[in-house]
Amino acid sequence: MRLRKLALLLAVVGLVCLPAPVYLPALAGATSPPPQTSQSYRAETVSLANESDIETIVSRHGRTVSISVHQISHRYSAGEYRAPNETRETLAAAMRNGTARTASAGARADLQAIARNNTYVHDAYGERQQYYRFSVEENGSVVTARNATLQRVANATVERGAYRYENLSPGARETVDRILRNSSDEDFGYRPRVNDAFVDRLPALVEKDGTLHSITVYGHVDDFGFGVSLVVGLGVAGVGAVLILVGGVLYAVAWWRE
Template identity: 55%
Template sequence: MDRRRVALLLAVVGALCLPAPLYLGWAADATAPPAQSSQIYAAEPVDLGTISDQKQFVDAHGSEVTFSAHQASERYSAGEYRSPNVTRAALKTAMREGSVTVDDAGARADLREIAADDEFVRDAYGDIAGYYRLSVEENGSLVRAENGSLDVVANATAEQAPRYEELSAGEQRTIDRIIDNSSGNDLGYRPLVNEPFVDQLPTPVWRGETLYSISVYGHVDDFGPGLGGFVAGIAVAAVGLVLLFLAAVVYLSERRTDSAGG
């Protein structure tokens, strides 16, 4: 075979190998099964009759029924509230003093919406301790905050928890896998990202008469199958460089031979 053709063949194959990290990484992602969540979940039964369980439960899931004053601020609200700073100040004053009147129309609208969504208010990152039952009256112009006990908040949170028997069969399977893998040495369950109910986690859930707190037990840094394809592609690209080098050697050798013969 003409060595120029050999050089051309080596060059073509080598050039095709160079972008291998890109197309092998893409192929690995495209053909891989659904990825797993980066979160590992575990379920723990909750006894609402004990203070320690109440505290852990409210710390984990109390945001289901509780609004924190810091959420109503220009820094955190991202335009969600009309008068975030006035709204936050009104909530904090109500927690300190029991009630407050509000004149700002935007803040009154904000407070009505907050009270419609959440039963309690707290100052999670401020200096006001505890939970307060929130009520907004007179079209938002009067805000009351009454000190709420931990057990009241815990029970209100539990009332909002999904019921196992009301979930779909797929959602029930996900719950079962988490609960079944929440004991023993290999603790925790890492679901697929497209498993039913995964988008609701972490959450409390009732299964029968038992209340479970499903929370994040661990985290996995997973770069996915694309990384493996990319690494394999680097090796292929290295082979491509070798082939291009050989193509150059063969071509130059053939030219020298032709020159010597001429």
């Protein structure tokens, strides 16, 4: 009788252990901290007084004040524009000729929306990287584009897009500080957690104590493979299978003896 009870106990414990690969990862996900981002970030000191830094500022962060004509398409805009082809062609014509007109109602609406969010336009895939300051008149039917220096674009980028460290929340400051501390030549950058403050604004320009820092993606990390909890769960499931087998054998022995 005792042997049969032991066999049943082993079988019950084994049955509890078998689904461990399912419930252990779920339990770990519910109790562990949020995962890290797939990107690591590093900060580089930049200055508007340095010509090479000006190019760095514009290339990395100029999107805050400028738009490239290639972005005005169905492929890149995800339906943001009403008439992307006409809008793109009108801007490209203004860049070539200084002025361009459009009769398309959709293009006029697109151009007015673009002008509200951007001061400069350029062609990232053009033969040369030239920026233009553009304006929209006559309800979007007329576009004017004038050459703009990288210095002006960089100045506007810093003025409008740089975050002032002293204006950030304590959590955002902590995230920025951790990136700064892990930005030496010997470091591989810093991977914040996905819910850390300021992560949703990266890459970014941050001005701290009068110094301008360009925070950008340094590398990508793919967290593929089996998690520790899954490996442990598989081991527990294996133990469960053994317990069920042993319990079955003991039950058979007890039945045979009786």
